[in-house]
Each structure stands twice: as structure tokens, then as C-alpha cells.
Amino acid sequence: MIIADKKPIEEIIEAIKDYKKILILGCNECVTVCEAGGKKEVEILASALRMYFLNQSKDVKIDEKTLERQCDHEYLEEIRNTVENYDSILSLACGVGVQFTAEKYHSTPVFPGVNTCFLGATEERGVWVERCQACGKCILASTGGICPVSRCAKRILNGPCGGSSKGKCEINKDLACAWQLIIDRLKALGKLDEYEKITPIKDWSTDRAGGPRKVIREDVKQ
Amino acid sequence: MRLEYPSNIKIIRIPCTGKLDIIHILRAFEKGADGVYAVGCLEGSCQFNNGNIRSRKRIEQAKKLLDTIGVGGERVAMYNLSSGEGTHFASYAKEMNEKIQKIGPNPIKLAKKRMAA
Ligand code: SF4
Numbered sequence: 001m002i003i004a005d006k007k008p009i010e011e012i013i014e015a016i017k018d019y020k021k022i023l024i025l026g027c028n029e030c031v032t033v034c035e036a037g038g039k040k041e042v043e044i045l046a047s048a049l050r051m052y053f054l055n056q057s058k059d060v061k062i063d064e065k066t067l068e069r070q071c072d073h074e075y076l077e078e079i080r081n082t083v084e085n086y087d088s089i090l091s092l093a094c095g096v097g098v099q100f101t102a103e104k105y106h107s108t109p110v111f112p113g114v115n116t117c118f119l120g121a122t123e124e125r126g127v128w129v130e131r132c133q134a135c136g137k138c139i140l141a142s143t144g145g146i147c148p149v150s151r152c153a154k155r156i157l158n159g160p161c162g163g164s165s166k167g168k169c170e171i172n173k174d175l176a177c178a179w180q181l182i183i184d185r186l187k188a189l190g191k192l193d194e195y196e197k198i199t200p201i202k203d204w205s206t207d208r209a210g211g212p213r214k215v216i217r218e219d220v221k222q
Numbered sequence: 223m224r225l226e227y228p229s230n231i232k233i234i235r236i237p238c239t240g241k242l243d244i245i246h247i248l249r250a251f252e253k254g255a256d257g258v259y260a261v262g263c264l265e266g267s268c269q270f271n272n273g274n275i276r277s278r279k280r281i282e283q284a285k286k287l288l289d290t291i292g293v294g295g296e297r298v299a300m301y302n303l304s305s306g307e308g309t310h311f312a313s314y315a316k317e318m319n320e321k322i323q324k325i326g327p328n329p330i331k332l333a334k335k336r337m338a339a
Contacts, residue, residue, distance in 0.1 A: 009290050040245065044287070047248040052291040054333040 026066035037092025070097025136206025144185035227315035240273025
């Protein structure tokens with residue numbers, strides 16, 4: 001899922017302080033799971049902002065709504081008839097949701113309420129870790145299911161580098177060396193011969209090097 | 223025991239302090255409460271293992287948030303006691319009451335009055 005983290009409330013206040021009718025828009029998907037922008041976070045932020053503005057003797061209307069998703073037209077359409085009641089939207093969705101909302105409702109300024117961080121998994125509640133960089137050409141089949149693109153600091157494809165020590169990466173002694181993990185896993189799978197193969201230079205054109213990306217599926221496209 | 227505690231304290235019963243969420247604390251302040259405190263079991267003796275630890279964390283988060291928005295984090299607190307410690311219950315209630323009396327009324331309550339006038 002997409003992992004996001006809450007923005008400091010001070011930063012949010014600074015962005016929206018001049019608006020009078022604000023809709024706080026949550027998202028029921030990834031940001032709900034990583035506890036940054038779901039219904040609960042919307043409620044807390046809305047309550048805190050209402051109190052902040054009241055305390056400043058400012059009459060600001062703050063409403064709450066959480067959509068199933070903000071990255072799909074059909075769900076974003078749900079606010080079509082009410083959006084005109086607001087002079088701004090504070091979206092707690094990931095950067096995708098914020099942009100999709102802004103694209104759909106041209107004349108309403110949309111502000112982000114979270115920092116979108118990475119594609120990751122929940123290691124334990126409150127700890128989210130990066131696992132994928134969406135490079136567009138998955139190599140997990142040959143690396144024992146461990147991704148050096150997202151988990152190796154240098155993104156090297158024939159590792160480890162000289163900085164790998166006692167299974168840890170040189171950038172941080174608490175960080176596992178991705179290549180050590182790959183070797184251990186390939187060994188456990190009895191596939192160390194995979195490790196012996198030299199991986200050729202990766203085609204980064206499917207990554208961000210090729211500019212903004214698009215997936216077009218003629219088989220499902222209407 | 224027939225112990226007395228300040229009559230201005232409203233008790234809201236929840237199954238475990240782990241049920242307490244930040245929003246419950248914030249809503250209490252939005253509605254005009256001058257202070258909010260949770261009374262949970264002693265740490266290490268939660269029937270649900272870590273309900274009171276969760277509660278403490280949420281109290282801490284609410285404190286920070288209330289400080290940021292100018293309501294004052296010192297208006298919230300967490301106390302722990304065992305179910306047999308009625309005397310502690312009463313003394314914590316008095317302690318909290320005195321603290322809040324000293325801090326004064328919830329600024330949100332005052333702001334609401336100001337805005338209505
Ligand atoms: S130590 Fe391992 S994870 Fe760190 S940069 Fe080198 S190969 Fe990558």
C-alpha cells in the first residue's frame with residue numbers, strides 16, 4: 001500500500017488559515033490502514049482545527065467526509081453537489097488523491113494533509129517499511145523475492161557492495177543489507193546459482209527516468 | 223467507604239481505558255469540558271494486556287495536540303489504580319479538580335461565548 005505520514009498540524013494551519021469553509025476529505029484505503037488519513041484522523045484533525053479557529057475568534061466552518069477512495073472518479077463524484085459549499089479542501093489522501101481531487105474540482109483549492117512517503121507494508125502496528133519503488137520492471141523472480149531497488153541504499157543489482165558488514169548496510173547499522181538478505185534467501189531456496197548470474201544494466205526507462213508513466217490496458221479499457 | 227470526590231466531575235464509563243480515543247478527549251473539550259482524565263488499571267495488570275498503555279499514549283498525543291491549538295495539554299491526565307483503591311480514586315479526583323481550577327476554564331468554552339455575543 002501507499003504509506004503516508006501525518007503533516008504537523010502547524011503546517012496545515014499555516015496553509016489553510018485564510019479560508020472560511022473547509023472540507024476535510026479522508027480516504028478509506030491505504031491512508032486509513034497506515035493511520036494517517038482515514039475517518040479517524042479526519043475526525044481528530046477537524047475537531048482540533050475547529051477548536052484552534054474558535055480560540056482565535058475566527059468563524060471557520062469545518063466539515064468532514066471520508067471517501068472510499070480519492071483515486072477513482074466514481075468516488076470523487078460523491079462530493080460534486082456539495083463541493084461548492086466550501087472555499088477549500090484539505091485532503092488526507094496520498095498525493096494521488098490530492099491531485100485527482102484538484103483535477104476534478106478546478107476552482108476549489110486543495111491542500112495536502114499528509115506527506116506521502118513510499119510503497120510499503122505494516123511490519124507491526126505503527127511501523128511501516130518500504131518494499132517497492134514501482135520501477136516498472138520487477139526483478140523479484142531472480143532475487144529471492146527481496147527487492148534491491150527499494151531496499152538497497154545504492155539500488156545495486158549485483159551486490160553486495162563493499163559496505164556490507166555483518167549483514168548490515170553501511171548507511172545504518174540497524175538496516176539489513178538487502179543483498180545479504182538476498183543471498184541468505186537464495187541459499188535457503190537452494191538457488192544460489194541465481195546469485196552467480198550477472199544482472200545486466202537495468203532499463204530505467206520504466207522508472208521515473210522515462211518521465212511520468214502510464215499503464216494502458218486495451219483488454220479492459222472502455 | 224463513602225468517600226467524597228468533587229461533584230463537578232462527570233464519570234464516563236468505558237469497558238477499558240484502551241477504548242479511549244483521542245477524538246473522545248477532543249470532543250469533550252469542544253463541548254466545553256475544562257479538563258479530562260482517564261483512570262485505568264495499574265500498568266501491567268490490564269485485563270486486555272495493554273489497554274491502559276494505549277490509553278496513556280493517546281493521552282500524550284492529545285496533550286500535544288491541545289498544546290498546539292492553544293487549549294493546553296495540562297488539562298488532560300492519566301491515572302492508574304487498582305479496583306480496590308477507592309481512596310486513590312477520590313484523591314486523584316481532588317488533585318485533578320484542584321489543578322484544573324487553578325488553570326481556569328476551557329478557552330474554547332469562553333471563545334464560544336465570545337463568538338455568540
Ligand atoms: S550495504 Fe548492502 S544494502 Fe547497503 S548499499 Fe551496500 S549492498 Fe546495498
